[in-house]
Amino acid sequence: MSIIVAENLSQSYPVAIKEPGLRGTITHFFRRTYRNINAVQDVSFNIEPSEVVGFLGPNGAGKTTTLKMLTGLIHPSSGTVKVAGYDPFRRQEAFLHKITLIMGQKQQLIWDLPAIDSLKINAAVYNIPDKEFHRRVGELTEMLSLESKLTQPVRKLSLGERMKAELLAALLHHPQVLFLDEPTLGLDVNAQVGVRDFLREYNQLYQATVLLTSHYMADITALCQRVLLIYQGKLMYDGRLDGLLENFAPYREIYVELSQLLPAEKLMSYGDIQLLEGRAVRFIVQRELLTRTVSRILADLDVIDLTVTEPPVEEVIGRVFKSGVV
């Protein structure tokens, strides 16, 4: 049985618009005009327990709005949601015990106190007995390599440590469903990897369902077998990550190192040149033409080295969003 069921979800909300200049300001003061933003339109999907699903889309595509509907912070304008069998918007206690929401740019930890104090509050709020509280904190601290950090004031932690402490606080009640909105925002590469590894381990250990949005494609490729692609409020793709590449990236890259310099005009006949630096060339070639092109290059040119790679995912997604045709 699916743990998350979203059917024909739509959400639109009014946003005040203000014309620039003094005149606009005065009009804005007396009579506000609002424009309806269709943040999400007719989105449907099901997520099975213990699945890790990535939510992809450019800024303003409707990812956060969808997460807010799934957590019950906002009521869908139309359509239905069920999470773990509950209607999220009623925010029943049993439902709140089963979920968590982690937002990369919003903190719940008390800034001037050590994280352990905020954790104590969470333990009390979620009725976690003392013994169990210490066990969980110990376990999660180890998984997050946060030892000795919990007794420092949160403001003294690095951004990466703070995010990990936020994760600890958000997971103390062992939720079954994790909603993560840009959990690695602003973190350096090491910290990103740390958060990613932790999420993977947590998912395997507790069979928790994870739905996460991220700008960093590496988060998605490292964690999610399945992706939901959302663009301008509409669900464009729902399926395996490699399927997304098949569908949207019928290209391959061929990297060739030549034994001698050749003019671009001569190389153009083999494919789109993406890069030409001295004797190094990178071609973009349609997948169907790949074998033929490779044999032509090997036959015609004096090649030292040749590799074929898939283009990086962010490039593919970027191309998809840029062209607007999905």
Add this chain to the structure above:
Amino acid sequence: MKNMKNSFKKPLTLLTVYYSYMLEYRSELILWVLSGSLPIILMGVWIEAAEGGNFELRAVDFARYFFAVFLVRQLTVVWVIYEFEKEVLQGKLSLRLLQPIDPVFHHLSNHISERFARMPFVFLLIGLFFILYPQAFWVPNLANLVFFTLSVVLAFALRFLIQYTLAMLAFWTERATALENVWFLFFLFLSGMIAPLEVFPEAVQKVVMFTPFPYLINFPASILVGLPVDLTRGFLSTLGWLLIFLGANRLLWRAGLKRYSGMGA
């Protein structure tokens, strides 16, 4: 029994954690205590006035009254509207809403534990006050102390509830604190903070007693110094206003949440 223990655990944890939070601001606490010394300044003004003019109250009565006002203010300071407005505008309320506890309990325990953190400084000032002005020293009788304690707890509850109700307007306007500032002006004059209500014309006194203001300061302060008060009426009015604001608060809270989520949470 286990449930009993659990139901105490939540408030106790909240209070102890927020107590340590407040102790992080030790030095600020002194300033906050001092910033509440307007009554002491007014005391000087009124003592002067009492010595010159003819009021029903003697100079020493004014001194005691304003001392009591100072104490009541220290015990009932409320700032929930500033915190709440910030949470709404920055969207932090969203995270709070996903916890199985009403966010008001965070604010409430924050306020209550601040009281405990503030007390040592308040006692220090009280000591200093009586050293500088020993004529004003007096020992209130036990009954007055008991009623004072009760009335000050209720005054805090009412002040908190009124401000938290105004705070709900943050769901509709970006500057709910502006309303608090207007409200504070009325509070300043009608609560008995600037002058004891006894010196107001009788007609004004009568009208003011129908508003919630005198029960926030004048009522508890008068009990402590032993000025004549109508205890029954005072307590019943406080309770009545508490109920009215509790109702308004819950209605606005529900409507506000709808609006909050309507605007995209």
